[in-house]
Amino acid sequence: MKVAVFSSKPYDKESLRHYEVTEIAMQYFEVPLNVATAHYAQGFDAVSAFVNDELNEATIEILADGGCKIIALRCAGFNNVDLKAAENLGVKIVRVPAYSPYAVAEHTIGLMLALSRKLYKSYNRVREGNFSLNGLLGFDFYGKTVGIIGAGKIGLLVAERMKAFGCHVLVYDPYLCKTCKEQGFEQVPLDQLYEESHVISLHCPLNNDTHRMINQASIEKMRGGVMLINTGRGALIDTQALIYALKSRKVGYVGLDVYEEEGPLFFEDHSNDIILDDNFERLMTFPNVLVTGHQAYFTKEALEHIAETTIDNLLAFKRAEPLKNEVVLPN
Numbered sequence: 001m002k003v004a005v006f007s008s009k010p011y012d013k014e015s016l017r018h019y020e021v022t023e024i025a026m027q028y029f030e031v032p033l034n035v036a037t038a039h040y041a042q043g044f045d046a047v048s049a050f051v052n053d054e055l056n057e058a059t060i061e062i063l064a065d066g067g068c069k070i071i072a073l074r075c076a077g078f079n080n081v082d083l084k085a086a087e088n089l090g091v092k093i094v095r096v097p098a099y100s101p102y103a104v105a106e107h108t109i110g111l112m113l114a115l116s117r118k119l120y121k122s123y124n125r126v127r128e129g130n131f132s133l134n135g136l137l138g139f140d141f142y143g144k145t146v147g148i149i150g151a152g153k154i155g156l157l158v159a160e161r162m163k164a165f166g167c168h169v170l171v172y173d174p175y176l177c178k179t180c181k182e183q184g185f186e187q188v189p190l191d192q193l194y195e196e197s198h199v200i201s202l203h204c205p206l207n208n209d210t211h212r213m214i215n216q217a218s219i220e221k222m223r224g225g226v227m228l229i230n231t232g233r234g235a236l237i238d239t240q241a242l243i244y245a246l247k248s249r250k251v252g253y254v255g256l257d258v259y260e261e262e263g264p265l266f267f268e269d270h271s272n273d274i275i276l277d278d279n280f281e282r283l284m285t286f287p288n289v290l291v292t293g294h295q296a297y298f299t300k301e302a303l304e305h306i307a308e309t310t311i312d313n314l315l316a317f318k319r320a321e322p323l324k325n326e327v328v329l330p331n
Helices: 012-021 055-066 081-090 101-116 119-127 153-164 177-182 190-195 216-220 239-247 278-283 302-318
Strands: 003-004 025-027 047-048 068-075 092-096 144-148 168-172 200-201 226-230 249-258 289-290
Touching: 003 012, 003 249, 003 302, 012 025, 012 302, 047 302, 055 081, 068 302, 081 092, 092 289, 092 302, 101 200, 101 226, 101 249, 101 302, 119 200, 144 153, 144 190, 153 177, 153 200, 168 190, 216 239, 216 249, 289 302
Parallel strands: 003 025, 003 047, 047 068, 068 092, 144 168, 144 200, 200 226, 226 249, 249 289
Antiparallel strands: none
């Protein structure tokens, strides 16, 4: 089986090659997958894509015409895939449903701590010989209310860790969370979570119901000075509304590992470029905003699991075995 691997960085190649088998021949392309690059996969049986690759109808049609029968996502999310087009063209979609929930949960906590204690500011000050504490006043998490949106593995791991800090944890999920009560988390309506939480952390999938769920209307329901953390999907937050809330001081702290328009920016070195995204540049001017470049998943353990599961998915397809990680349209 010939596989075209797009958006492949050196660390992707290293981890995939560790699990590569003779039945699968991989060719690596550093470029992202989109309608302009899909022709590189001409003659390949399969394609492997990453989180910001554009798998719309036009791209999938080019892949299918070139002989591609399966797309193996190296990520959990699939909001960038036109599932209807894939089904119509007979192209299977598989994913890595959970590569390392611990990695993302721990990064989430790291963002919270860095913001609450202004660690990024103090790091830069001390390197310059400035040991003044002025402007570095933080706050305790103990006794605060933390709202977790999304009761999946990552959300519950964050909830568990924040409870250990002595926080009261609220959880919102559209489905009943059976384990929340057992672990001492209170499952509440979304509006109540907005109103009561000092910290709100997003861990839900991106779909029609959650797209820009953090917007002007929802922010108005929140406490003044709330901390917002997003290590889920960028488009859960309306960036313009977030900028307005930062300017009005309604939102006091923001930690982002994902960004609404991250596709042209993240995973590349733009240090010598002029960044044309005005919203992103405006966000970076706020002293109470901390952004990391889709780094939350990026641990040795996570990369190993992504590579292993991706290879397993491709082997299952080649051997005509059940695709346990297949993504299909809901009935």
